[in-house]
Amino acid sequence: EMLALGEAPHGAVNAAVALARASGRKGQAAAGMVNAVLRKVAVAGDAWARLSPQRMPPWLRGSVVSAWGEDAARGIEAAHEAGAALDLTPKSGDCPGEALPTGSHRLPSGTQVSALPGYAEGDWWVQDAAAALAVRVLDPRPGEVVADLCAAPGGKTLQLSAAGAKVTAVDISEPRLARVAENLARCGLSAHLVAADALDWRPDQPLDAVLLDAPCSATGTIRRHPELPRIRDGEGLAELTRLQARLIDHALSLLRPGGRLVYATCSLLPAEGEAQLAAALDRHPGLAVEPPAVPGIEPGWVTPQGGLRLRPDLWPERGGMDGFFIARLRKSADQT
Template sequence: MKDMPESLAARTGAILLLAHVLREGRMLGDGASGLDGPAAARALRLAGLVLRHMGRADALLKDKMARQPAAKIRDILRLALVEIFEDGAAPHGVVNDAVAMARMSPRTYKQAGLVNAVLRGLSEDRSAWDALPAPALPAWLRKPLAKAWSRPRLEAIEAAHLTGAPLDLTPKGDIPEDRQIEGAVTLSTGSLRLSGGQVSTLPGFAEGDWWVQDAAAAMPARLLGDVAGLRVLDLCAAPGGKTMQLAAAGAQVTALDISGKRLRRVHANLTRTGLSAEVVEADAFAWQPDAPFDAVLLDAPCTATGTIRRHPDLPHLRESRDVETLTQLQYRLLDRALTFVKPGGRLVFCTCSLLPVEGEHQISAALKRHDGLTVDALDPEAFGLPPEAASAHGLRLLPDLWPQFGGMDGFYMAVLRRPSGDTPLPAA
């Protein structure tokens, strides 16, 4: 692609990335566009934009085409429509590049005329695009969400996914006056929010004043309150946002994760911010600490459906069978994590999922399994959250919360407390 104009190269790269996600089942960030530098970044952004609006593009195309074209042609058409109607690209240049991409392969060369005709017809009527609703989530996710949160709430969540996500930062402490970030707004939860920007060029990045972390993801560590001097285990710690929060608050943190590759990010983040923690690469089911902890934070592996607004590839990669596998792992990890907590100590359980089976139901089941285990009452307003964030046993955050501020990721979190004394827990 090195001999192509940058616009055509970026669009061609985006088509490759879409194929990686839709036909190879790879995460968007794991795909290779064949580009580097600004063109690679643009290709990634365009592919993500298409995945976010793909349902709308398909609805528009369905009325104009008697039958489905080849997969690559369909992706070219999707990309062109999304660029024109959502990215504000000039239709003439978009259509020309779409035709050029169709002509690149002998398999699709003869469909270049179709691409030209369809796009020139559709690009003239923006009203049809504007009238389309937000794309529906896949059935395996939509059905349980409608049951849990009501259909109007589900539609609000889908609309929130369509708008994407702002950039949230967690400050290490007070940021010096000369490194304040222009345009940043301090949310009531303590996070800084920006409309976007190149992270590494923002004031305070090199100095380690802050790290990127959605406002919702920053809440679980705050549920522990004053942790200065406490021994705290961050279980499933990578990439380290919660580890840094706890370390910055004065805790003696052990960050444990099974993935050495992901832990490299924890080391890098700690180095940049000048914070310290004991970092351990181990399987939680095999590892045993020298002594129990005052508190444990378990951000359990989950479907990550709460992050769809920033990861639009997820609905195309997950399936209903993933839920059962992950809920079983959460069940086992929660029981194992409780064995690391000293009597009277606390465990924060959280998942970035929209599904109650990965949140509220896990806590209800744990309370039934363990005699004497209790859950702390949480007032959302005490943590800067609106009253509607209250949920069974904990806090429930959804993407449509705070629409006036740009929403937040979906998360569930609760604080469990082990009984004092010598009440044993079943082995995990």
């Protein structure tokens, strides 16, 4: 907190000492040592600043270097070290913060969200600028019937509703859907919430569009969750990619002929992005990729396939963004 996030030393030290004292007899005995060690750390800012950014673990770094090269990997590591700003998505008009080219607004990290103007009125919600692009790529229209699969925590559901779509938000977690309901109520928006496994859910009628933000490794969010490289080791990736493929196939089956699907993952791994797109095109003849046409997207972000590859080292002058892969797919008009 002190060295990476710039927290005031006295507050961080006092909080850590209080936690030690509250953790039982052993913690109370260690409180003096905690105080002494952290006070030494508090004056080590210059040495901390000279350290190289922490390297990604080999299972992740190898894929990143293979896909984009050593310089990109170092840039991503530097972005992870720098941390993430606070991004907001406006419902319609006014929104605090710096307006970004893609439509989000940005404020410094540590900003107290509930104290910002427009919070109580529901004029905006917290959502990373990269995450907000999935709905902008989908481009929902008023009156369209749309499903948001794996919807929690709900930022994309709010975007879809704000665009005037008739939204069904599906998520397997009832507690997480309760948070979606709270945010919808605060923002004066509505959606039909369904607690179900997305693979088991089917609508009463074919859909105009589906947004699938699929379960993934979440490796695109390390700048927000620096513990991820320490608690994950790449195990389970094959199972995740199989699940993503099944979800893509199921989502396509829910669409009317000519309907569209946006597939998104907050992952840096091509196995969960570019490779999933290529495999889906192989499995579904007649499926077409529609390159993103969203203000603020730079040409270099669009892949040769027509997907959108976002990385933490993009926009370095603005503070970066989360890692994401986003692709818009159109079902052919003669597919049922």
